[in-house]
Amino acid sequence: MSTARDNGQRSPRRLLRAVVARLLSRKRTRATDPGTNERVAVVATLLPGSRERAAEIIAGGAPYGLSLAGFERHSVFLADEVVVFIFEGAQIEGLVRDLVNDRASSAEFAVWAPLLKGTPVLAREEFHWRADQSK
Numbered sequence: 621m622s623t624a625r626d627n628g629q630r631s632p633r634r635l636l637r638a639v640v641a642r643l644l645s646r647k648r649t650r651a652t653d654p655g656t657n658e659r660v661a662v663v664a665t666l667l668p669g670s671r672e673r674a675a676e677i678i679a680g681g682a683p684y685g686l687s688l689a690g691f692e693r694h695s696v697f698l699a700d701e702v703v704v705f706i707f708e709g710a711q712i713e714g715l716v717r718d719l720v721n722d723r724a725s726s727a728e729f730a731v732w733a734p735l736l737k738g739t740p741v742l743a744r745e746e747f748h749w750r751a752d753q754s755k
Contacts, residue, residue, distance in 0.1 A: 657692050658712040659748070662705040664732070664740035671700050674735055678703075683728030690715045704743075 666674055678696050686694050693708035709715050719725050 657708050657710055659706060659708045659745045660712050660716060661743040661745075662707075662740050663743055664703050664705075665737040666701050666703060666735055667737045668701075670735040671698065674698055674703055674732075677731055677735075683731070684719065684722075684725040689719050689722075689725070 675698060678698060682694060691707055691709040693706070695706040697704040697706070707716055
């Protein structure tokens with residue numbers, strides 16, 4: 621299996637910093653109250669043949685303390701060629717930035733580097749619906 625380094629890709633820490641830079645450089649698409657939970661997704665393309673290893677990593681759980689970092693929820697979706705990390709919490713941009721800037725936490729992301737093709741991209745929530753909010 622090829623590795624991120626073999627494919628001329630950046631280190632895991634640089635990949636994460638690129639994602640956070642994208643997160644912080646864009647203007648918010650909608651205003652939220654400071655205590656309102658927000659969601660953000662990090663979408664990464666997997667190298668061919670990497671799905672099985674990705675599933676093993678996911679089965680091990682998050683490599684960092686999600687509740688200690690301030691997140692309310694975290695989900696990971698896995699397809700054959702893509703992995704999607706969903707983070708939810710109040711002031712999500714700051715939480716993600718803090719997670720990536722923490723050396724201990726960000727070092728744990730290194731396990732993903734050999735599986736990724738290119739730089740992960742950030743997807744901001746543009747629409748959300750809940751039954752208890754319908755009119």
